[in-house]
Amino acid sequence: MATESTNTETKSGGSRMIAFVLIGLAVLAFIAGYLDDYEGSLSIHPMDQFEVQPFFGAGEAELSIAPGGEGEAGLATYRGETLPVQLTAVELGALQDGETVSRSAEGAGFGTVGLFTITNVTFWMAMAVLAVILLMVVGTRGRAVVPSRSQSMAELAYSFVRQMVEDVAGKDALPYFPYIFTLFLYILFANFLGLIPGSFTTTSHIAVTAVMAFAVFFTVTIVGFVKNGAGFLSLFWVTSAPLAIRPVLAIIEFISYMVRPISHSLRLAGSMMAGHAVLKVFAGFVGALGLAGVAPIVGVVAIYALEFLVSGIQAYVFTILTCVYLKDALHPHH
Amino acid sequence: MEGDIANMGQFIGAGLAAIGTGAAAIGVGHVAGNFLAGALRNPSAAAGQTATLFIGIAFAEALGLFAFLVAILLLFAV
Numbered sequence: 001m002a003t004e005s006t007n008t009e010t011k012s013g014g015s016r017m018i019a020f021v022l023i024g025l026a027v028l029a030f031i032a033g034y035l036d037d038y039e040g041s042l043s044i045h046p047m048d049q050f051e052v053q054p055f056f057g058a059g060e061a062e063l064s065i066a067p068g069g070e071g072e073a074g075l076a077t078y079r080g081e082t083l084p085v086q087l088t089a090v091e092l093g094a095l096q097d098g099e100t101v102s103r104s105a106e107g108a109g110f111g112t113v114g115l116f117t118i119t120n121v122t123f124w125m126a127m128a129v130l131a132v133i134l135l136m137v138v139g140t141r142g143r144a145v146v147p148s149r150s151q152s153m154a155e156l157a158y159s160f161v162r163q164m165v166e167d168v169a170g171k172d173a174l175p176y177f178p179y180i181f182t183l184f185l186y187i188l189f190a191n192f193l194g195l196i197p198g199s200f201t202t203t204s205h206i207a208v209t210a211v212m213a214f215a216v217f218f219t220v221t222i223v224g225f226v227k228n229g230a231g232f233l234s235l236f237w238v239t240s241a242p243l244a245i246r247p248v249l250a251i252i253e254f255i256s257y258m259v260r261p262i263s264h265s266l267r268l269a270g271s272m273m274a275g276h277a278v279l280k281v282f283a284g285f286v287g288a289l290g291l292a293g294v295a296p297i298v299g300v301v302a303i304y305a306l307e308f309l310v311s312g313i314q315a316y317v318f319t320i321l322t323c324v325y326l327k328d329a330l331h332p333h334h
Numbered sequence: 335m336e337g338d339i340a341n342m343g344q345f346i347g348a349g350l351a352a353i354g355t356g357a358a359a360i361g362v363g364h365v366a367g368n369f370l371a372g373a374l375r376n377p378s379a380a381a382g383q384t385a386t387l388f389i390g391i392a393f394a395e396a397l398g399l400f401a402f403l404v405a406i407l408l409l410f411a412v
Contacts, residue, residue: 047410168385263396270399273406317392320385 027300029197046280050204050273055118065091065101076103120200121208128189128202136185157185161319168323172330179219180326183212184319191272191311195304203314204272206265213265216322224329235332264321268314275307344408351405358398365390 065074065085073084074095091101113119135157139150147155161181165173187203194201202208224232236253238246282300286293369387373380 047406164385263400266403267392267396267399270402271395274399274402313388317388320389321392324389 023301023304026195026197027297027304046277046284049200049276049280052113052119052121052205054113055120055123065095065103067095074101121202121205124193124200125190125202125208127193127199128186131189131193132182132185157181164320165323165326168320169327170330173323173326176219176223176326180319180322183216183322184315187212187268187318188312188315191315192308194272194276195307195311201272201276203268204276206269209265209269210261212318213261213268216264216325217261220322220325220329223326224332227330228332232329232332235328239333260325264318268318271310271314275303275310279303279307344412348405348408351401351408354401354404355398358395358401361394361397362391365394 065076065087067074074087074091076083076085085103087095087101094101135150135154139148139154142148142151144151158181161184162174162177165177165180169176190203190208191201193199194203224235228234236250236257238249238253241249279300282296282303285296286300289296365387369380369383369390373383
């Protein structure tokens with residue numbers, strides 16, 4: 001018995017060491033990425049990590065500018081596409097003297113984000129979907145009675161969310177379990193993938209989370225009216241309150257119902273954005289302090305661990321609020 | 335020192351808005367502390383209420399994040 005307990009202790013100690021080393025390496029890589037432009041001061045901007053950029057950027061490819069176009073413009077051609085480029089006075093003079101003028105493809109206006117451009121956002125969204133598929137389809141392929149590690153992780157996630165839907169929204173909410181489980185897994189993986197140094201946190205963008213929150217809002221509202229008809233409106237009529245203040249309460253309840261998608265999406269996007277901005281602010285301190293930057297590195301490690309926790313909790317919170325809203329739709333009577 | 339008085343107002347406003355995040359921290363601490371106080375009195379009932387705990391924390395936190403959003407909007411979108 002005694003040997004067994006020491007065994008498990010050393011085992012957990014060993015895996016804890018490995019976890020610490022992994023987190024340390026991740027943090028170092030995170031910081032190293034920002035030390036490139038070290039100028040002895042706070043040279044990095046905490047918010048530029050949220051910029052949407054084309055994934056296959058035209059980038060730095062040098063283009064020669066051909067004379068032509070109207071007024072003080074030249075023509076740049078890149079991959080068969082031609083754009084007019086506004087020229088500076090120096091460039092215009094050089095062109096008129098017969099010299100060659102070149103610009104980077106990005107500077108000439110290529111590689112801007114259009115409606116169907118593959119950006120870092122779409123790339124990391126696809127990565128999150130791939131990760132979900134990897135866990136749930138490939139991981140459970142064996143269908144063993146004694147599950148493998150990946151299968152037991154998939155089963156754990158499945159039973160966790162199923163239990164949550166049943167506890168919070170009731171048994172008759174189980175038909176909506178696949179939708180809720182999809183939301184949970186997608187948000188969880190998007191949050192965790194965003195913690196990889198150099199990656200992009202898709203859930204830090206309000207546009208991404210708002211789509212999910214409004215989808216939940218419309219689904220819940222439609223389900224509420226389909227299941228209860230006009231009785232769904234009794235959600236706003238609090239019968240347990242005195243009759244005199246019920247109209248006032250109805251207005252408040254209505255406002256709080258309508259503001260749901262906003263707070264639902266803002267909570268996820270806000271906490272992801274805030275956490276990552278703080279991480280980068282601390283990474284900037286490392287660059288600014290030079291050798292004394294060891295202290296902020298410790299801070300970054302701690303915040304990274306906190307962010308890991310927040311990623312899981314925010315996915316959980318988003319899902320459980322979906323369950324709460326669904327419960328309101330299925331059982332609107334107070 | 336450069337910039338105009340409007341920029342200064344923008345930064346002061348962002349700083350004032352950031353106070354709200356601290357207020358949200360008080361709210362979250364209040365929820366968690368009261369949960370712990372109740373859980374220690376009746377540990378057997380605590381496990382079933384963790385979902386309620388997280389919902390409460392989420393609602394308290396959301397209002398702090400609104401303040402954070404206002405600060406960010408003041409800094410970058412005005």
